[in-house]
Amino acid sequence: MDExxxxxxxxxxxGLDRxxxxxxxxxxxxxxxxxLxxxxxxxxxxxxxxxxxxxKRLEKLAHAGENLLGLLxxxxxxxxxxxxTGLLQLLDGLRLILQSIDETGSxxxxxxxxxxxxxxGLQTPVAAASPLAASAPRPEEMEAGPDERAALVEKVSVPEREAPRARSGTSTAAESSLRVDVTLLNRMMNLVGELVLTRNQVLQATALDPKMTMLSRRLDMVTADLREAVMRARMQPVSHVFSKMPRMVRDLSQALDKRVRLEMEGQETELDKSLLEAIKDPLIHAVRNAMDHGFETPEARRAAGKEAEGTLRLRAVQEGSHVIVDVSDDGAGISVEKVRAKAIERGLIxxxxxxxxxxxxxxxxxFLPGFSTASSITNVSGRGVGMDVVRTNxxxxxxxxxxxxKAGRGTTLRLRIPLTLAIIPALIVRGVxxxxxxxQGPLSELVxxxxxxxxxxxEWIENAPLFRLRGQLLPLVFLERLLLPAGAAGRGEGGECFIAVLDADGRNYGLVVDxxxxxxxxxxxxxxxxxKxxxxxxxxxxxxxxxLALILDPGAIAVRAGIALSGEDERMHPEAEAEPDLRNTGLEYLLVExxxxxxxxxxxxxxxxxxxxxxxxxxLGxxxxxxFEGELLPVEDAGNLLAEARSRPQGRLVVxxxxxxxxxxxxxxxxxxDVTAGRELMEAGTSQQADGVTLLKERVTEVVQLGAVAPLQAESLAEVAG
Amino acid sequence: MTDTMHPGGQGKGTADCVEVCAVEVGGARFGIPIAHIVEILGLMSPQPVPRSPDFVGGLVHYRGDVLTAVSARQLLGMPPLRVPHAVLVLEGPAGCFGVQVDVVKEVLMIPGSAFEPNPCTLEDRHKSLFAGAYKLGDGLLVMLDPARLDPILLAGHATAA
Known part of the structure; x- marks a missing residue:
C-alpha cells in the first residue's frame, strides 16, 4: 500500500470514530x-x-450517506x-470497506x-410528516442526477463562513503533530530502558568520585526526563476506548430491551498505547456483562422502586502510578448465594x-474459568468464558x-492498570x-x-510459619525454602531476616528474605x-x-505456596457501609503511644x-x-520519655x-x-467539629498539636552555632 | 531419519564446503554450523535460575536482552562446571538463546560430502540432539542440532516426558 x-x-x-x-x-x-x-x-x-x-464502491456508499446527511x-x-440507525449502518459499511482496503489493498x-x-429511502419519510416544508424542493432534487444533486447539497450544506474555519483548525493540528510508527516508539522505549540501566551502573560506579557526582546527577536527571517524554509519546487518552462504548450500549439496550444511560468520566486520562489496547477487550466484556446480567428490565426496575432507566458509569482516573477504570452499574447486583450455588454445581469448589x-x-x-451466573445463554454474554478472561487479560x-x-444496588468492576509496563519500581532482596x-506494587510494608x-x-503451627503482625497472624513464605529443592533448606531459623508483607491479588502473606x-x-x-x-x-x-536478577512474581508465589484469598479488608473495615465516608472525610493517622x-x-x-x-x-536551654545533617529539629517530649530513655543503658528514643x-x-x-483511618467528631449540641481529637478504632484519640510546639528562638540558635 | 536431516547439518549443500564452529564439551569435540551462530560471547558465569529445569544453565545479558542459556554439559548428561563458560548466542524461531560450552575451539571448513547421518544404534537422547557427523581426518565431528537446543523446545519435551 502506498503512503x-x-x-x-x-x-x-x-473520521469515522468521530x-x-x-x-x-x-x-x-x-x-x-x-x-450534524x-x-x-x-x-x-x-x-x-x-x-x-x-x-468506486466506497465513493458510491459515502455519496448516498452524504445526500441523507445534507438533508439533515x-x-x-x-x-x-x-x-x-441507518447512519450507523452506513458507518459500519464504510468501516468494512476501509478495513478491506487496509488489509488487502482492494x-x-x-x-x-x-x-x-x-x-x-430514509430521505423521504419526512415528506409525509411535514409535506409543506419538504415536498417543495424534493421533486427537482430527485430528478437531478446524483452528481448534480451532490453538488447542490454541497453548495447549500457547507456554508462559506464555516468552511475556512474548519480548514484552518485542521491545518494547525496537522502542523504541530506528527504520525509516528508504533514500532519506532517501541524501539525508543527499549533504548531508553537501556539508558536507564546504564545510568544505574554509572551512578553506582561514580558514587565515590566527587568529580563525577555532578555529571552523573545531570545524567540521572536527563535520563529521567527523557524516559518521561518517551512514555508520554506513547500515551493515549482512554477516550480511544471509551468512545466505542456509547454505540455498544445503545445497540445492546435496544437488543435487550433495556433502558440504560451511559455516563463517562475522566476520558482525558492517559495510558500507554499497548496497555490501552490490552484493556479494550476486558472493558468491552465488562460492559457487555453489565448490560446483559447487571441491568434489569425497565419493568423490573420500577417494581424494585428504581428509576426505569439504569445508569452505567465508566470512570477513569489516575492514582499515582496506576490508572483506575471503574465500570459500575446500578442494576441487580450479584447474588452471593447464587454464586455459591453455581460454583458448587459447576464443581469449582x-x-x-x-x-x-x-x-x-x-x-x-x-473470576474462575468456566463460571457464569447467567441463567440463560444469550448471544451477548454468558458463554462461561467471561470474567476469567477479563482477569487474565x-x-x-x-x-x-x-x-x-451489593444485591439490588449494583456492581462495580474496578480495573487497576499500571501506567507503563516496561519500567517498574522494585525492591532488591537477597536469598540463596x-x-x-x-x-513494589504489591509490597505493603517491610518488617x-x-x-x-x-x-x-x-511462630509455627506444625510446618506452617506465621508472624504476628499487629495482632493478626500472617502466613509466611521463606524465599529460601521456595527456591531450593525440597529438603535442602533448613527451617529458616536463626539469623537476621526481613519480612516483606505482600498483598498479591487479595492474597496476603509475608515473604521472608535474607x-x-x-x-x-x-x-x-x-x-x-x-x-516462566x-x-x-x-x-x-x-x-x-x-x-542479572530474576523478578519475583508475588501472585504466582502466593498460589504456589497455597495462600488463600483473605477477607482482611472486611476485618479492617467492620462497617462496609461506612467505608466510603471514611475515605472521603477521614484522614489517616499514625497511632502512637x-x-x-x-x-x-x-x-x-x-x-x-x-x-x-x-x-x-x-x-538548647x-x-x-x-x-540532623546540619538542621536542627525541636523535639516535643510530652511524656518525659527522654529522662526515661537516659536511665537505661544504650537507651534509644523513637522520634x-x-x-x-x-x-x-x-x-x-x-x-x-498502627496506621488507621480517623473519623471526625462533632461537638455535642453544635455542628462544629471537635478540635484536637479524632475517632480511631472507635476510641476517642487525642491528635498531637504540631503547631503548639514552640519555635526555637533565634538567640538560642546562635548559642548552639557558637 | 528425515528428522535428522536438518538444513544446518547439511550446510550449503553437499557439493560446497560448510563452515562449522568446533566446540569442546566435557573433553569431547562437537560442531555447530556457523550460519546459526549470532555471536560468540567470551567466558562468563550465567546467573543461575533456582528451580529451573536441569538443562538451563542460567541467564546471560546480551545486548540489552536477557537470554536463557542452555547447558550443553547438562544436556549430554555431564556434571556442570563451576568455572566461567563460553556462551554461543544462537537464533531460534522465537528469538535468541544461549548455549554454554566449555571452550570454543576453531572454525573449520568441511566438504559437505563428508557428512553422515546419525547411526541407528545411537541412544534416543543423543539422537534428538545430534544432527549427524562429519568424517574428518582426525576423527568424527558430531554436529549439535541448533533447532533442538532451543530452550522452548527442550521445555516442551521436559513437560511431555
Whole structure:
C-alpha cells in the first residue's frame, strides 16, 4: 500500500470514530447542528478523497450517506431513531470497506445496494410528516442526477463562513503533530530502558568520585526526563476506548430491551498505547456483562422502586502510578448465594469449602474459568468464558481486577492498570546468595527481624510459619525454602531476616528474605517461556551493578505456596457501609503511644520515623533538640520519655519527624502502633467539629498539636552555632 | 531419519564446503554450523535460575536482552562446571538463546560430502540432539542440532516426558 492510501485509511478511520461519537450524541440532542456538521464533514472527506484515489464502491456508499446527511443539515429532515440507525449502518459499511482496503489493498467484492437503497429511502419519510416544508424542493432534487444533486447539497450544506474555519483548525493540528510508527516508539522505549540501566551502573560506579557526582546527577536527571517524554509519546487518552462504548450500549439496550444511560468520566486520562489496547477487550466484556446480567428490565426496575432507566458509569482516573477504570452499574447486583450455588454445581469448589468463604471471597469465584451466573445463554454474554478472561487479560499486563457488588444496588468492576509496563519500581532482596527484584506494587510494608528476635517472632503451627503482625497472624513464605529443592533448606531459623508483607491479588502473606538492598527502578526484560513455566518469576532485569536478577512474581508465589484469598479488608473495615465516608472525610493517622497514652499524628504530616541513641539528643536551654545533617529539629517530649530513655543503658528514643507548615518538628513517642483511618467528631449540641481529637478504632484519640510546639528562638540558635 | 536431516547439518549443500564452529564439551569435540551462530560471547558465569529445569544453565545479558542459556554439559548428561563458560548466542524461531560450552575451539571448513547421518544404534537422547557427523581426518565431528537446543523446545519435551 502506498503512503497516500495508508494516510487516507488512517484519516478516514479517525473520521469515522468521530462520526460514531457524534451520532450517539446526536441521539440525545437531535437538533444540534454542530454535531450534524461534524458527521457530514467526515463522510464528505471520505467521499472527496475516494473519488481521487479511485475507490468506486466506497465513493458510491459515502455519496448516498452524504445526500441523507445534507438533508439533515439543511433541517429538511429530523434525526429520528430510524435515521440514526441507518447512519450507523452506513458507518459500519464504510468501516468494512476501509478495513478491506487496509488489509488487502482492494475494496472487496461486497454489495452495498441494499444499504444505499435504505439510505435513499430514509430521505423521504419526512415528506409525509411535514409535506409543506419538504415536498417543495424534493421533486427537482430527485430528478437531478446524483452528481448534480451532490453538488447542490454541497453548495447549500457547507456554508462559506464555516468552511475556512474548519480548514484552518485542521491545518494547525496537522502542523504541530506528527504520525509516528508504533514500532519506532517501541524501539525508543527499549533504548531508553537501556539508558536507564546504564545510568544505574554509572551512578553506582561514580558514587565515590566527587568529580563525577555532578555529571552523573545531570545524567540521572536527563535520563529521567527523557524516559518521561518517551512514555508520554506513547500515551493515549482512554477516550480511544471509551468512545466505542456509547454505540455498544445503545445497540445492546435496544437488543435487550433495556433502558440504560451511559455516563463517562475522566476520558482525558492517559495510558500507554499497548496497555490501552490490552484493556479494550476486558472493558468491552465488562460492559457487555453489565448490560446483559447487571441491568434489569425497565419493568423490573420500577417494581424494585428504581428509576426505569439504569445508569452505567465508566470512570477513569489516575492514582499515582496506576490508572483506575471503574465500570459500575446500578442494576441487580450479584447474588452471593447464587454464586455459591453455581460454583458448587459447576464443581469449582466443594460445599464444605464454600461454607467457609466470606462474601468477598465468594464474589471472587466469578473470576474462575468456566463460571457464569447467567441463567440463560444469550448471544451477548454468558458463554462461561467471561470474567476469567477479563482477569487474565488485565493481570497479563500487571493490572488487577476487583469486584464489589451489593444485591439490588449494583456492581462495580474496578480495573487497576499500571501506567507503563516496561519500567517498574522494585525492591532488591537477597536469598540463596542471589539478588532478586520484588515489585513494589504489591509490597505493603517491610518488617525487620533482628537475629535475637527471629526465634520468638516467627511462630509455627506444625510446618506452617506465621508472624504476628499487629495482632493478626500472617502466613509466611521463606524465599529460601521456595527456591531450593525440597529438603535442602533448613527451617529458616536463626539469623537476621526481613519480612516483606505482600498483598498479591487479595492474597496476603509475608515473604521472608535474607537481606535487602536499595530499591531500584528496574527495566523488565521478558523471560523465555521455558522459565516462566516455573511459576516463580515474571521476568528478569539488569541491576545497577550489572548483575542479572530474576523478578519475583508475588501472585504466582502466593498460589504456589497455597495462600488463600483473605477477607482482611472486611476485618479492617467492620462497617462496609461506612467505608466510603471514611475515605472521603477521614484522614489517616499514625497511632502512637506516649507514656501509656494513645495519641495520633495525621499521616500526611509524618515525614519519617527515626530511632536515635538518646545521646544524640542535645539541649538548647531547656528544649531538647536533634541535630540532623546540619538542621536542627525541636523535639516535643510530652511524656518525659527522654529522662526515661537516659536511665537505661544504650537507651534509644523513637522520634516521629513531622512537617508543620514549613518547619519540621520531632515528637518523642514510646511506640508506633498502627496506621488507621480517623473519623471526625462533632461537638455535642453544635455542628462544629471537635478540635484536637479524632475517632480511631472507635476510641476517642487525642491528635498531637504540631503547631503548639514552640519555635526555637533565634538567640538560642546562635548559642548552639557558637 | 528425515528428522535428522536438518538444513544446518547439511550446510550449503553437499557439493560446497560448510563452515562449522568446533566446540569442546566435557573433553569431547562437537560442531555447530556457523550460519546459526549470532555471536560468540567470551567466558562468563550465567546467573543461575533456582528451580529451573536441569538443562538451563542460567541467564546471560546480551545486548540489552536477557537470554536463557542452555547447558550443553547438562544436556549430554555431564556434571556442570563451576568455572566461567563460553556462551554461543544462537537464533531460534522465537528469538535468541544461549548455549554454554566449555571452550570454543576453531572454525573449520568441511566438504559437505563428508557428512553422515546419525547411526541407528545411537541412544534416543543423543539422537534428538545430534544432527549427524562429519568424517574428518582426525576423527568424527558430531554436529549439535541448533533447532533442538532451543530452550522452548527442550521445555516442551521436559513437560511431555
Amino acid at each position: 497516500l492510501t495508508r494516510e487516507f485509511v488512517i484519516e478516514s478511520q479517525e 462520526m460514531e461519537r457524534c451520532l450517539t450524541e446526536l441521539e440525545e440532542r437531535p437538533g444540534e447542528m454542530a454535531l 456538521a461534524e458527521i457530514f464533514r467526515s463522510v464528505h472527506t471520505i467521499k472527496g478523497t475516494t473519488g481521487f484515489l479511485g475507490y 443539515r439543511e433541517g429538511k429532515l429530523e434525526a429520528t431513531a430510524a435515521i440514526i 475494496e472487496g467484492g461486497g454489495e452495498d445496494g441494499a444499504l444505499i437503497a435504505l439510505l435513499e 466443594t460445599a464444605e469449602h464454600a461454607a467457609q468463604l466470606s462474601e468477598r471471597e465468594l464474589l471472587q469465584l466469578i 488485565v493481570e497479563k499486563i500487571g493490572g488487577k481486577v476487583e469486584i464489589e457488588s 546468595g542471589q539478588s532478586f527484584a520484588l515489585p 525487620h527481624v533482628l537475629p535475637e528476635e527471629t526465634k520468638g517472632a516467627i 537481606g535487602l538492598a536499595d530499591p531500584e527502578e528496574i527495566v523488565v526484560k521478558p523471560l523465555s517461556p521455558a522459565l 513455566e516455573i511459576g516463580l518469576y515474571s521476568g528478569a532485569t539488569v541491576l545497577g551493578n550489572g548483575d 506516649v507514656a501509656g497514652r494513645q495519641a495520633a499524628v495525621p499521616l500526611c504530616d509524618v515525614l519519617r520515623i527515626e530511632q536515635v541513641p538518646v545521646e544524640r539528643v542535645e539541649y 531547656q528544649r531538647p533538640v536533634l541535630h 516521629v519527624v513531622c512537617r508543620d507548615g514549613n518547619r519540621q518538628v520531632g515528637v518523642a513517642v514510646s511506640h508506633v502502633l
